[in-house]
Amino acid sequence: MNYEQASSDKRSRIVRRTWLGTTLCIGLFFSLVIVSQVVGQNTQKSQQNYSAILQNVYNFILNHYVDQVDPRVLYEGAMKGMFEALEDPYSTYLTESDMTDLNDTTQGSFGGVGLYISKPSGKLPEGKLPYVEVAAPIEDTPGWRAGIMPGDLILEINGESTDKLTMDEVLSRLRGEPGTEVTIRIRRGEKMEFPLTLKRAVIEVPTVKHAMIGDSIGYLKILTFTPMTVERTREAIEDFKKKNYQACIVDLRNNYGGLLNAAIGVADFFLDGGVVVSTKSRLPGESVVYTARRNPLVPPSIPVVVLINRASASASEIVAGALKDRGRAYLIGERSYGKGSVQQVFPIDTAGFKLTTARYYTPSDVNIDKKGIPPDMEVKEPELTEVQLESLNKLYQDNRIPNFVKNEGNASPQRIEEFARQVATTYNLDFQLVRRLIHNEQMRTKIAPVYDLEFDIQLQAAVRVLKEKNVPELIKQSKTLKQLQEEAEAKDEPVGSEGKSTNTQQ
Known part of the structure; x- marks a missing residue:
């Protein structure tokens, strides 16, 4: 075999191998394209099938369930289920009430009377009433201008008792179009009760x-x-x-x-x-x-x-x-x-x-x-042990601190310290914690200050760092x-x- 022939045969084999490799690559490419298209079509078809199945099941339940079903209940249940499937606590279906609350925050204002309020739930401590309590009025709002004070109870809204209302129901009755009126009945202390008619205004969310x-x-x-x-x-x-x-x-x-x-x-x-x-x-x-x-x-x-x-x-x-x-x-x-x-x-x-x-x-x-x-x-902040938490819960149930503040509202610092040490010993709690609880109860019927250097240990640390470091x-x-x-x-x-x-x- 001469050299030229051998070289030619060798080149032919190389060319054949090259084309074969190219053919395999092209074939593989087209296979991938076809498989990709099939997968894409199948995915799209699956999505369409899921939607159709959901619609069919929805209709079937409406037509065949033993009792009449509210379509909105089924719709909201399906929506909530989809978001729950994401296992993301921040992705959720929002009801009309949820949207209203969210809009109040994100828009920064709403129509209302300008009160921070709370409502007790569950088993109430002795002497605690199931009415809405004012935590504080927002400055320069209808509630603030009417003289409503922290600790006031809202007994009624437009003649309806608040004792059985949920917090959402209370909010929906107090809020409304600016310029409209709402009448509430206030209890201050143990005997003083009076009605107030407030004209709703645009309330800026305190920020x-x-x-x-x-x-x-x-x-x-x-x-x-x-x-x-x-x-x-x-x-x-x-x-x-x-x-x-x-x-x-x-x-x-x-x-x-x-x-x-x-x-x-x-x-x-x-x-x-x-x-x-x-x-x-x-x-x-x-x-x-x-x-x-x-x-x-x-x-x-x-x-x-x-x-x-x-x-x-x-x-x-x-x-x-x-x-x-x-x-x-x-x-x-x-x-x-x-x-x-x-x-x-x-x-x-x-x-x-x-x-x-x-x-x-x-x-x-x-x-x-x-x-x-x-x-x-x-x-x-100091963390309490299980035993201390039980003692603190008993202190809340016994209502010792609220009763002290109510009965001795003008107590001297010496008397407050004496009472705090007595409670701390009785309930096996830290003296500073008890002192802070008394302070918080005293402030409950006042407008809270912007900051509290006496009891806020983290703020105290910040001030020390800025002054000393x-x-x-x-x-x-x-x-x-x-x-x-x-x-x-x-x-x-x-x-x-x-x-x-x-x-x-x-």
Whole structure:
């Protein structure tokens, strides 16, 4: 065999192999395309089949169930079932009542009389009546102008007793179109009863409280994030500036969240450009990075401490996470709740649903869902043992503290301390806890102050840090959430478990 022939045969084999490989690749490609199309068609057909089956079962139940069925009951049951199947506590079907409550919060206002109220449920302590109790009137509202006071009982609404009404029913009767009237019957103390006719007005959901602590610290308490929060926060900071503040405390404790845009707007007051938060969706086009503007309202020279606890969630965690990751604030308190997802509300007639559409990430690219944000300095409220909880429950049932405050409303500090020590000994409870319970009961019939330095140990810690420590240096020594997460993963520990702790009595 000569060389040329061998080379030709070899090239032929190579060509044949090449074409064979190409043919196999093309065949495999078309197979994948066909399989993909079949799978897509089957998926689409399955979705259509499920919808048809649901409709058929719905109709069958309506026509064949032994008793007459309200179609709305079946519809709401099916809707609730679909959202429950997602196993996501934040994706839910919203009834008409749910939508009304949600709209009040997200819109920041509603038609009503302006009262914080509560209603007891379950077994009532001795002497406790099953009526609606006023926790506090909202300043400059119909209820406030009418002289309604904390501790007043609402016995009737438009002639209907409140003892059997649920809280939703009470709210629906007190709220209404601005300009319309509602008549309530008030009991104050044990014998004083009188009717009041209130004209409903537009009530702004309280979102921000602020005050100066001493001459130098501006205290900003954000209750929830509504459309009004950014403007009310701006007003508070401008007020601090007029009073020449030198430091700032942002209190996000017990703030369950609210609007994403409001959280971004608040963080913008403290950050000089850069990332505030990013949201990542399953649909790439819906992922967004939100940034702050330059020249913040709160200059970098003002040290900032943020207070968080186990009830700080969602939008409040966006603010806390942004200020921590960007090195703008020092966090004090307890690990936050850990809600790292974003929901959108979709109306359906008078009802609707809330669906998780994205997850949010802090500036260091961490999602804190089900993990929370650890504070830089942990200050925990004292936790009670099972025995102490039983003792505390017995104290509530015995009604000792309310009776003392009612009978000795003008008791001297010495008498209050004597009573507190007696109760603490009798029920085996911490003296400071009992003292705080007495204080809370006394404040129940007064307008609560913006802050309470006497009993709030986390706020006390924040004030001490601002007055005694170099906050910028503390912030430099703290770690971003990404660093904490990576360290925790390396050690197989909860994020931030190595965080600095402080004794609650310091």
